[in-house]
Amino acid sequence: MTTTEGRAAPEPASPTTPEPVPTSAAALRSRSLRRHRRPITLGVTLLSTHQLCEALVPVAIGLTIDLAVATGDITALLWCVAGLILLFTCLALAYRTGARLTLGVVEREAHLLRLESAHRVLHPRGQRSGLRSGELLSVATSDAEQAATYARAWAVGIAQVTAIVVTTIVLLTINIPLGIGVLLGLPLMLLLLRVPAARIARRTETKQATAARATAMATDLVGGLRVLMGIGARHNASLRYGQASDHALTASVGAAASNGVYKGLVTAAGAVFLACVAGTAGWMALRGHLTVGELVIVVGLAQFLAEPVQGLGMVGQMFAIARASARRLVRLLTAPDAVTPGELSLPEPLSERVPLxxxxxxxxxxxxxxxxxxxxxxxxxxxxxxxxxxxxxxxxxxxxxxxxxxxxxxxxxxxxxxxxxxxxxxxxxxxxxxxxxxxxxxxxxxxxxxxxxxxxxxxxxxxxxxxxxxxxxxxxxxxxxxxxxxxxxxxxxxxxxxxxxxxxxxxxxxxxxxxxxxxxxxxxxxxxxxxxxxxxxxxxxxxxxxxxxxxxxxxxxxxxxxxxxxxxxxxxxxxxxxxxxxxxxxxxxx
CATH class of the missing domain: 3.40.50.300 (P-loop containing nucleotide triphosphate hydrolases)
Structure with missing residues (x-):
């Protein structure tokens, strides 16, 4: 049985290679990584190479000062300049290619999630997700795009961790107490930043839900506009949509406020951390424990370290948003069928003696x-x-x-x-x-x-x-x-x-x-x-x-x-x- 929108159609094939439907947001995110593992692996490698080269820039400058500038050795200076050119070339190419690969993964995954959502919505068996047309549209578009960013968040996160690890190793090589301080300070700071990240996830999910409800109501009102005009109910309909829109606005402002506070905390934490490392290194240079080149390396690395620290903070925000959208996608994809058919087929033609x-x-x-x-x-x-x-x-x-x-x-x-x-x-x-x-x-x-x-x-x-x-x-x-x-x-x-x-x-x-x-x-x-x-x-x-x-x-x-x-x-x-x-x-x- 069916409506005239799709009669006697065979069950459509899945738009991708058949895979078990993810039953949780975590399973959906893991599947995203699994089915794009090759480009993600290459992208992670290249982005990590970029971060490695970024971390080596202050090291190269410090070595140039100690080996060439301080000694006046022209040959050493030429070798150092050539090394810097090679370093910046690798840095630029690695980022360009790695970013293209990971962004391509996001676009492909978003496309696959949109297809999967549309396939579930249009399946002949139907679905009982409890979502209205506008909400389904929001899930299949906005949530699919945001859930797909999980793969890039992983790639960027690993690259930022690579930068921090390389920086810490270099600092440990220069001065063990200084390196240990960085090694202990960073995890503590990131741990504290997880608290507001959880709030972002909750507010983002609320924002998506209220926006979807407002979209659903707008879709219904546009579809029934002539009827509303005919019965003189435009004013009441406008009031109802205004209330739904106000709720969506309040939720969006709340989510934006949480994001803003989080970004401010990440920036402030990175600045404080940089000041502590630079101050400690300066004090050690005055005491004669560091050379001029080593001081430049430490200050340069400390300044560079603010970037991956802030990047990890943004990665936490990306993870929170992706988790919220993944939960809404899973609600649609795991919704029970509206129709549960059996396995028997009817003969053709049908018997005229048997009631239809x-x-x-x-x-x-x-x-x-x-x-x-x-x-x-x-x-x-x-x-x-x-x-x-x-x-x-x-x-x-x-x-x-x-x-x-x-x-x-x-x-x-x-x-x-x-x-x-x-x-x-x-x-x-x-x-x-x-x-x-x-x-x-x-x-x-x-x-x-x-x-x-x-x-x-x-x-x-x-x-x-x-x-x-x-x-x-x-x-x-x-x-x-x-x-x-x-x-x-x-x-x-x-x-x-x-x-x-x-x-x-x-x-x-x-x-x-x-x-x-x-x-x-x-x-x-x-x-x-x-x-x-x-x-x-x-x-x-x-x-x-x-x-x-x-x-x-x-x-x-x-x-x-x-x-x-x-x-x-x-x-x-x-x-x-x-x-x-x-x-x-x-x-x-x-």
């Missing part, structure tokens, strides 16, 4: 003990006076009711036992809230994904005529190639509803479920739709179940079931029920 859909004492949400049978070629109407009953029945027939009670048979096979292709290829649900997509009228009508080919023009035009939407083609110079903007904003509500119905009719499924397909059209158009839909479905030989209160549709039905308080309380033709059942007559003919 059969419900036996089925209960789901507000439904209780519902019996329903849809046979091949039958037009069955269902009047649900409570919208909750209609929605529960749609969920049940769309395969989204894993907790349903009773027995649901599709072509004689229990629904939980059917594989996904058979499930979606037999019953197509045209929901009341169907969507159209940016493209053309033709691309929105073409749903024959079983064969991967487009439907022919004659079949599409026939479906449009049956849905009373033929004027969309005849009244436009581009015909079926008429442009459709995002969310079909260039079509009216009635036109969008009729195109969605035409899409379902063109698909010609064995069983078609319609949920209020004529609520946005006038009475004359409604009559034309009812007549055209019934005639086309008879021609196709498929079964049709119309969940509606439209007298025009119900009048075309072979039988009508009346759902009241979650149960079938009456059954008969539209004419007989309208004559004999007061409740039905008041509900339909009011």
């Amino acid at each position: 859909v059969e419900l036996r004492e089925v209960g789901h949400r507000t439904l209780e003990g519902v019996d329903l049978t849809l046979r091949p070629g039958e037009f069955l109407g269902v009047l649900a006076t409570d919208p909750r009953d209609a929605e529960a029945l749609v969920d049940l027939l769309a395969g989204r009711a894993a907790d349903a009670r009773g027995t649901t048979l599709i072509a004689g096979v229990p629904l939980p036992d059917l594989d996904l292709v058979s499930l979606r290829g037999t019953v197509l649900v045209e929901e009341h809230g169907s969507h159209l997509f940016e493209g053309t009228l033709r691309s929105n009508l073409t749903t024959d994904t079983d064969t991967g080919t487009d439907l022919d023009d004659e079949r599409l035009l026939t479906a449009l005529d049956a849905a009373a939407a033929g004027e969309l083609v005849t009244g436009h110079p581009d015909g079926l190639d008429r442009p459709v903007t995002d969310r079909a904003a260039n079509l009216s509500g009635g036109q969008r509803q009729r195109v969605a119905l035409a899409r379902a009719l063109a698909a010609a499924p064995p069983a078609l479920v319609l949920h209020d397909p004529t609520t946005a059209v006038d009475a004359v158009t409604e009559e034309a739709i009812a007549q055209g839909t019934a005639a086309l479905r008879v021609a196709h030989g498929g079964g049709t179940l119309a969940i509606a209160s439209s007298p025009a549709l119900l009048a075309r039905a072979d039988r009508v079931l009346v759902l009241r308080e979650g149960r079938v309380c009456a059954e008969g033709t539209h004419t007989r029920l309208a004559e004999d059942d007061t409740y039905y007559r008041e509900a339909v003919l009011r």
Whole structure:
């Protein structure tokens, strides 16, 4: 079973080499490192080489002073200058190549995470993450990009540690007490900086969540703008969005404040550390424990050391942000399936003696003990006076009711036992809230994904005529190639509803479920739709179940079931029920 957005499609292949879905943020981050290990390893090597060369610059200058400048040896000076040129050449090339490799890893990983997120969202089985459309968009874009920075954070972090280790070794070589002081002071400072890093992670996660909710609300409001204008609810909607936006702003400001304080602490800590090392080295030079060249080396290394210290602080911030985004990604990727299919396939063609859909004492949400049978070629109407009953029945027939009670048979096979292709290829649900997509009228009508080919023009035009939407083609110079903007904003509500119905009719499924397909059209158009839909479905030989209160549709039905308080309380033709059942007559003919 499916909606018209994707009918009877085989399960799509994963965009990358099949891997177990990470069940935690830590597993997601580890996988990022594992699947890019070669470029990351090379990038780490080159960035570490760059930091090594950076650390050796003050060493080379100090040695030049002691070996060439202090002695006046021109030959030694020339060798030192040549060494400095070679050192700076290696420094520049190593950084350029290493940065390109690691940034490339970030872009590739972000791309893979976006594909994986989109694959999960668009999977035929669906997902129950509890995230709305705008939140899903935020996770698949912003969170994917930020989670991907984990790989670069590792590369940069290792390079900064390399710089600190080399600096410490050189300092230990020059003066052991001075080197030990640096060796003990740095870990203590980094340990203290972990406290604000945890706060950054929490505030970043809150910021991402509130921003996603605001995006989701904005998406919903834009999609329903015409309805809001029609019922005069723009002011209330604006107030609600303003509140959501204020929450997102507050969270963003809080996260930015934490980041600012953290950066300030890192800078201040690095400056204090530099002052301590430089002061100690100066005192030792005055006492004669260091030469002039060694003093230059120590002060230069201490000054250089501020860079990797600050870099490690920023790496901690990158790790915190990546962890927060990874948690949101894992929530989506590990969300349970909305539909859990079995392994049985239906034979082709289906037997005409077996009902297409059969419900036996089925209960789901507000439904209780519902019996329903849809046979091949039958037009069955269902009047649900409570919208909750209609929605529960749609969920049940769309395969989204894993907790349903009773027995649901599709072509004689229990629904939980059917594989996904058979499930979606037999019953197509045209929901009341169907969507159209940016493209053309033709691309929105073409749903024959079983064969991967487009439907022919004659079949599409026939479906449009049956849905009373033929004027969309005849009244436009581009015909079926008429442009459709995002969310079909260039079509009216009635036109969008009729195109969605035409899409379902063109698909010609064995069983078609319609949920209020004529609520946005006038009475004359409604009559034309009812007549055209019934005639086309008879021609196709498929079964049709119309969940509606439209007298025009119900009048075309072979039988009508009346759902009241979650149960079938009456059954008969539209004419007989309208004559004999007061409740039905008041509900339909009011």
